[in-house]
Amino acid sequence: MKYLFFILVIGLFACEKKEKHQENTHKPQKDSTKVNTKPFWHDVASQEFVINADSTNIIVGENGVFFVFLPQCFTDSTEKIVQGKVQIQVKEAQKVLDSLQTNIQTDVQTLGVFYLEAFQDNKKLKIKDQESIWIGVPYTEKLKNIDFWKGSMIKNTIVWKNEASYQIKPIKMPNPSEKVLLEYGIAINEASLQKSHQETSHFLKQVDEKFVLKGNKYVYKPSAKEAYEEAWDVSFINKIRQKLKAIETSQKYLKEQTIFNKLKNEKIEQAWKNYPQNRVSTNPIFNEFPIEQMGWFAISKTMK
Incomplete structure (x- = not known):
């Protein structure tokens, strides 16, 4: 009987622990930091570009995203402005929306996941200041605001954190003083x-x-x-x-x-052709805004 009592106690404890675990997994998280445990980035192709840091550059990704780099938009580790040729690495992962909606936030509608880095002489560069690098994200509708999620790689896992909300505004060159x-x-x-x-x-x-x-x-x-x-x-x-x-x-x-507007329009047409869901509209739909950080980041529709 004594052994039977211990078995019953252990069984009840295990059931209680399992119920608590199930309750915790369904409890909504209040923290803005979420973890994506699915290593989708292993299957995302890396795209390589070379630009001239002294002039305006527009590059188009294979799935429709485009980036605009204004002149002298990068600095090195010593805050010195970078000149000459710069290597750009881009990754697009618009096809992982379901996994991101699950791992970032249940009510988030994701426009895509992206990776952007810049190098010179195999050394990472930084963005000089606000509105020096812009992104144009294709989507099925024009938005007013978006949420920016910063991804940090920790032990082969991307930890997503909601950094800020941005107002959508068209890309423009800096005005004269x-x-x-x-x-x-x-x-x-x-x-x-x-x-x-x-x-x-x-x-x-x-x-x-x-x-x-x-x-x-x-x-x-x-x-x-x-x-x-x-x-x-x-x-x-x-x-x-x-x-x-x-x-x-x-x-x-x-x-x-x-000249910039003409080039931008040409690149937009090219980018929209690359967008997998371009059948939703004959006219290109892009949500444009400046970015302040590179690395992994996700763009989601602001939910009210």
Whole structure:
């Protein structure tokens, strides 16, 4: 009987432990950190690209994601800006949505899982600052916000943590300094810039041809036919020269923006053709936003 009593006690304890275990596995987790125990990354192909860090680059993944790298967007371990050729490694895993929905959060609708790294001389690089690298994620609908999940590899397991929510906004090149534009009254408009450039450059040309620097003023050259006694302070002329430089910078920005938009549209068409679910729309649907971190990350639809 004594042995039978011990067997019954052990049996009851095991049943109680099993019930508690079952209760815990079904209990919703409140922590934003979830663990994906399925090693899906072993089956995800690595895609290699080479870009020039000194110019704007757009690369397209095999499953439709695209990345935009603005000039000088990387730094090395010493925070020095990287120049020259950079190797980019990309992985796309849009086909693991079910496993991620299970392992990240039950009510999450995942757009995809991605891996991005940049190297120079076999050394990992970092993103310089915000809005220097952008991602365009194809999806069946246009969203207003997304959640960004950072993945950390720990003992052959990816631990996912909800880092932040991002507002979807179209990719754009950095604007010329707004402070400078306001100071000189410059409008980012092709016709307005052309007119301002003509007027400003004509004025400075007259100064160079008919005036000579004496002390801190520009005065008429003795050989000039005009007999005016007009003179300009050096500080004023220097400011006009700075205005001309700002106008030329703005004109260059407009030209580069036109080239960028054309290239982006071409890449978007290519990326949408690569997207497995592109039959949902004849027009490409991409959710664009800047990223601040590289490595493994997942994008999910913000659930309210």
